[in-house]
Amino acid sequence: MVQGEKEDIRIKFSRLRNYIRQPHIIISLVLLLLLLFIVLIPFIKMVKDSFIWHFGDTRLSRSARPGSFTIFHWRRILASQITRNVLLRPLLNSLSTALGVSFFALIIGALLAWLLTRTDLPFRRLLATLAVLPYVIPSYIHALAWLTLFKNDRIGGAVGIFQYFFNLSPPNWLSYGYFPIVLTLSIHYFPYTFLLLSASLSSIDSRLEESGEILGATRSYILRRITFPLVIPALLSSFILTFSRALGIFGTPYFLGSPVRFFTLSTQIYSSITNRIPAAGYILALMLVAISSTVIYINQRIIGRRKGFVTIAGKGFRASLTPLGRLKYPALFLVVALLIISVLLPLVLLVWQTLTLYPGDYSLDNLSLLFWIGRGNTEFAEGEAGILRNPAIIKAAWNSIKLALTAAVLSGFIGIFIGYAVVKGRNTKLANSVEQIFFLPYLVPGIAFGALYLSLFTHRIGPIPALYGTFFLVALVCIAKNLPFTGRAGITAMLQIGNELEEASEIAGARWSTRFRRIILPLSIRGALAGFILVFITVMRELSLIILLVTPKTRTLTTMTFRYQEQGYTQFSSAISVLIVLIVVVGELISRKMGKKSII
């Protein structure tokens, strides 16, 4: 009897061992453990931290006992006399800017997508390549360029080009706040809509439209009754995704909003945390996560999780194109004008700005290369040297590149493992949970993700040392945030390989490490490279994710831009931005040269 039971347990144990011994099971388990550390624990810690007193809180309330439980912060944010200023107004501002941005981005992007995939507009291929650029360059570039153009003298500091030349102070609504934020962000995000929609438009079987034509329908009737209904899911989806992205954006609302105390949730989080009321920041971050997740959840319901990430292939344009007729050249003019305004103009403005010796003076005799290659002149910017010979900036550039490379390589590598675990264990609960859980960082807006890590890693917990201030922490957040993309790239790559190539090597007698090294890695590395470059570019221009986490030791080009802009050294901030744009555009061009898809 007892003997039998023992036997039973032994068999159960060996069955379990056989199950766990499968490489993809081990990898899945390790990945889930990793995920526990990089997403779930930070999240739980942040929730917990919103319920305790912090050291700075003694300023808020006399009964504050650092470290002990309280619902003070929740009450303060949700139901007190500051609720209006700290929660409601920023929330409303976030929602209304995001709504405006996704609306305009949708209109511009949809029109562009139709013109560049479905009409006989000249230079479509070239224009389609260029149309992605406003999205490739960092979003705050447009904000900085806007300030260069329209900054007025009511806030203090140097004025913009407009006031300099016309001697007319632009009204505040034009210079700061809602209007310019929506405008500049729409310019930044329309390529996103454009990419999603052109993918959808070019995947429509043109026979559907042709059959309409054969039945005698007019072009406009076909457009309204056949094409449009077919792209409605993509339209909706790009609207929602733009909305969720615009919700979490930090740089632009900070640069354009804070001068007139126009706060969004993300800038309010930043200011709470820098004003040393972290719990308030955490609560707002939780709300941002909640809204953003809801929005993305709605999108998934509409379109299915797979398509949340659209892979844009360099597809050839199909033959059935609507002739534009007389409108051909006016349309071309409009598209070119849009691209000039959204790419060329901001860059020219910024470069111009970097060349002005005294800020706000745009005359020719004020031109100087001081901020690029100057040795430093005590009269300007506290004597800091031009960016190309400034050790602090060179260090930051080095940090940026190091960070982007580390994040790209590691998250790309983890992405391959995710792909392996998910594809190999297709349809099992374990694999599905790996796939779903690695999607989570996608739901957390950058600034909130930074806040998560801030709450977890400022103190030592158990065996994990306080990582705040280390390069490792900044790299970790960049890796975690990009896993949804590299994981997706890994899954795609692995699906293309299929299981049998690995199984064939197992039959040939290869152990797992050999199979991985000789078969899986070489075959998936090409696909993973696309994700690699994407992550490199994303991290290179990342601001909201890392702004809360960098310290002087770990600062990057983007955070340097931010600091200089804050201090009013706009020539420096512009010069560094131009440098970032150069690096990012070169990266994008390389990835296109290699014929890689860009995954958004």
Place this chain on the structure above:
Amino acid sequence: MAVVEVRNLTKVFGEVLAVDGISFAVEESNFLILLGPSGCGKTTILRMIAGLEIPTSGEIYIKDRLVFSSKKGIFVPARKRGVGLVFQSYALWPHMTVFENIAFGLKVKRLKPSDIKEKVEKVLDFMKLEGMTNRYPQEMSGGQQQRVALARMLVSAPDIFLMDEPLSNLDAKLRLEMRADIKNLHRETGATTVYVTHDQVEGMTMASEIAVLNHGIIEQLEQPKKVYHLPSSLFVADFIGSPTINKIEGITALAEEGEGIVEIEFENMLLATSYRQISPGRKVMAAIRPENISLVTAPGKNTLQVQVNTVLPAGAETILQVSHSKLQFNILLTRETDLEVGEKINIYLPPEKILIFDRESAELLPNIS
């Protein structure tokens, strides 16, 4: 000694019962074919033998070594089972040349480079792949890829060859050639082989034994001839043979004359058979192979008058489709004919060629004559 033996092997995928408690053994140097329609579990069985899939329950022995047992919690991974497998997709590694593909298994076993070279060249020679060593799989034709896949399996000299529909991606002519090649390969190496196919002609021509599978169970496991002439169930009778076997629904009746020959009553006609011991009134299905029906001039016993519906000349053979009221018959003539569609002819169904199946159980009734 059975080289491969499976006992009560079962595999469940979620809700799907893919393999339902099958047992069989393959003797040394035998060529077993697993034959069945797609989705019946053939690939799954092969993968379980190879060690690529963990069975839900049952046991697998390879050369008398227990490599899987659900009861004892034993699972020997694929790389330690000493089997070779040719995948339906070939699964050649696209980033390796032909040479590297074939040499991989030997490299993994850390053979000396000179030995590897020698062995690889030998199989390349054997598979008529000389001069292709530096090509990549994508640069080769389907037939050549197939040879590389076979060469890759051969080079490690495994105890058992497992092949999963290796010819299904080839065109008809190549398939015929490769079929002969694989048969030669088996004769020369004498390796025990388990071969999966849904093509019954492949099954009939290559196997020393055929296991006909249906919905995860083995319907019949015997020599090809037996399977063809004495199918154990209606499913097997239907699945094997082209054109398909002819079936006549009826009820048994005792013969009036002769010595208790079972007759089948259908549509008020009697069909004599060679069966002797079936009780009258049983619901049965009589079946006869198309080549066993002959054309006769005069009506008589076991003849039917039918109308010609289609004439399909295929070189030396002709397939006729004829009908008698609602009954349809396929007839295979080993000659050409000048029959015309619409013509009325007499056909003869020889009693000794008629098989009788029970309609309820779909099983062949024993004919003790």
